């Protein structure tokens with residue numbers, strides 16, 4: 532299968548996955564193998580029963596999806612019973628003409644990827660390495676190569692939009708690609724909760740348990756959303772134990788260090804930290820610029836160096852915002868037919884930059900304070916109480932109170948789930964220190980200037 536054909540099939544199955552129940556999808560679509568021969572989509576089903584059912588219920592929809600995605604190039608669909616040859620040996624089934632090994636495996640991989648909820652674009656090749664993510668990337672690569680080994684679970688934590696999900700998908704993609712029988716599942720924790728509730732409602736909790744306890748790699752994003760959901764925590768706890776005991780890999784992500792995820796049962800929280808815990812920090816300027824170049828290449832444009840530095844310097848909050856700004860720039864250039872120059876970028880991003888400047892974000896404050904004191908943002912959010920961390924943390928909280936509209940509890944939450952009284956104490960402390968300590972006053976003023984420039 533060519534890259535286009537794989538993309539076409541992947542599009543079809545992703546679409547059907549969204550439209551069907553998981554039982555329908557797993558029973559009828561997952562067993563299919565696909566090939567595209569010119570205008571013909573050939574689908575092989577494992578037996579007559581699956582063939583008849585899929586042809587009757589899904590042929591029209593599949594054809595519609597194919598025709599639309601291929602812009603009319605694929606216009607016929609053909610079902611057969613059989614299996615494309617996996618190895619160079621003879622193909623089973625009369626319809627199975629010699630499918631090359633690569634073509635069949637590609638179509639299988641696309642299907643398995645969709646079943647695992649994985650995005651093929653989130654891989655290690657498209658993940659730019661920098662100081663801020665070096666350790667998390669290295670640990671993820673290690674785990675992808677040796678799942679269920681020493682680092683289990685892998686716990687990745689860091690602020691919004693910094694690449695945690697990207698790394699989890701990259702791990703899953705490598706495990707799937709290197710082992711044709713591996714079962715991988717990526718899920719946001721809220722989806723885990725929703726599926727569990729659905730299973731309870733429909734009396735299918737045993738199926739639910741079996742599904743999640745039989746995977747080779749379970750990747751659960753944003754585990755802080757388990758907070759307060761006791762029944763889900765209980766279920767996840769048992770899934771977690773079962774997988775760990777049988778040597779299957781678990782990868783978890785959160786916006787904070789495991790011990791600081793509030794609203795979780797202690798036994799779960801402590802298990803999260805059993806394996807390897809790694810942080811992702813906001814990127815430094817050079818990494819932001821490298822990411823912009825990488826994303827621009829993916830979008831098929833070349834970004835001049837001065838524009839990349841301009842965008843990297845001005846959009847400081849997170850990589851998702853950086854990417855959003857780049858997309859806007861590229862779309863503007865496309866519609867106006869103008870080249871992307873520094874002047875063009877300033878113009879095209881004017882609104883984004885004004886909004887960004889007006890609204891100093893909590894992440895921006897944390898990052899600026901961390902840079903100023905040569906600390907890691909994750910240290911500011913951690914529970915560590917050494918003076919070298921406590922003072923910058925208090926300063927950051929005081930700045931957050933002065934520069935944003937966030938409430939005390941919201942600020943506390945953003946600083947590693949602290950109580951609002953801690954924030955109140957910090958603002959009072961800094962206020963009095965600014966009057967008695969010239970260094971603190973100078974630091975505060977410098978930071979204020981940097982944040983409101």
Ligand SMILES: Nc1ncnc2c1ncn2[C@@H]1O[C@H](COP(=O)(O)OP(=O)(O)OP(=O)(O)O)[C@@H](O)[C@H]1O
Nearest residue numbers: 657658659690691692693694695696697822850851
């Ligand atoms: N180092 C990197 N190289 C290339 N792209 C990156 C990198 N880090 C993040 N990105 C991109 O930034 C975007 C946001 O990343 P991602 O969704 O992984 O963030 P996250 O940390 O999971 O955020 P959230 O906490 O909101 O779920 C994605 O498009 C991702 O591809």
